[in-house]
Amino acid sequence: MPFIVTDLNSAEQPRFDLHMHSTASDGALSPAELVARAAEASIRYLALTDHDTLAGLNEARVEAVRQGIQFIPGVELTCRWHKRTLHLLGLGIDPEYEGWREYEARLQRLREQRAETIAFKLRGKRAPDDILERARTHAGRGQIGRPHFARALLEAGVVSTENEAFDRYLGQGKVGDVKAEWPDVAEAIAIVQASGGKAILAHPTKYRMTFSRLRLLLSALAEAGADGFEIGYPGISQDYIRLLLKQAEVLDMQVSSGSDFHNPEHHWTGLGRFPRVETSRHLIHQFYTDMPL
Missing domain, CATH: 3.20.20.140 (Metal-dependent hydrolases)
Structure with a gap:
């Protein structure tokens, strides 16, 4: 065609x-x-x-x-x-x-569990103790994800750009690339x-x-x-x-x-x-x- x-x-x-x-x-x-x-x-x-x-x-x-x-x-x-x-x-x-309400709630739980694991791993790599709280602040009322951790790392002075946060800590294969048991x-x-x-x-x-x-x-x-x-x-x-x-x-x-x-x-x-x-x-x-x- x-x-x-x-x-x-x-x-x-x-x-x-x-x-x-x-x-x-x-x-x-x-x-x-x-x-x-x-x-x-x-x-x-x-x-x-x-x-x-x-x-x-x-x-x-x-x-x-x-x-x-x-x-x-x-x-x-x-x-x-x-x-x-x-x-x-x-x-x-x-x-x-x-069906969406239950499905969304399930994904929310998985995202929260993953965020806790990401924070734990980042704290072992120069991130401040409150990195999870900082990421949650950036997420606001939205679903928390790696971009929020990138902004938190930038805010904390660990990196100089959000791109650097992904290159060093959050991108595929990096310490913050945490898998979850997604559906x-x-x-x-x-x-x-x-x-x-x-x-x-x-x-x-x-x-x-x-x-x-x-x-x-x-x-x-x-x-x-x-x-x-x-x-x-x-x-x-x-x-x-x-x-x-x-x-x-x-x-x-x-x-x-x-x-x-x-x-x-x-x-x-x-x-x-x-x-x-x-x-x-x-x-x-x-x-x-x-x-x-």
Whole structure:
């Protein structure tokens, strides 16, 4: 099936972004601020996909109505596949689905347990005794995660930038890269779909797999009933886009795109900025049809 890859600043309308984060998890902007900024960027279709929580959806929806934006309720669920941590987007979910309350509470407990372990390990690597309290302060009412520890390490003077915090302490394979017994990916797919959403693997090339291993993962997800995977996001190469689109054809799966926006200070991404891929397999076309402007 033919497709076109264009640059990061495509003038295609209406603009959309199906992957972003607010202060409900590890983003820097409140849900309302995030939606307002998206409106300034001329985004007309928007999905808020905070990590393991639906807490910001109502605030974002209210602001989206005010801004004339079509709002797509979403979430980014942490899960596992063969002991490997994955992120699964749920797009177009029903936040009122009765199963979400218990599932969110379970993820909250896992995040709190992981945060305690991260703090314990960081205290053995020059971090102050109150590193957990500092991280919780940065998390506020949102889900605590490694970015909050990065800000806490910066505040404590242990590192000079948040990037350094990840490079030295929190990134993959570092002391603060603590694993948790996240739900299996099949369970994450099931609750997304039970709540009426599409189950989409987030940023597939960021799991440090060979492409052969990634093909196995995508095949396993297709067999488990996942709807598709992201194909356009910051940092992906056009070569990988072509390879992934071929896998979408082979596996008969849908594709999605989004900025994975967290913070306006992060220079490598911005709302609505990601490689554009034109294909009938793209999930945005379903939202265009189901939610016309």
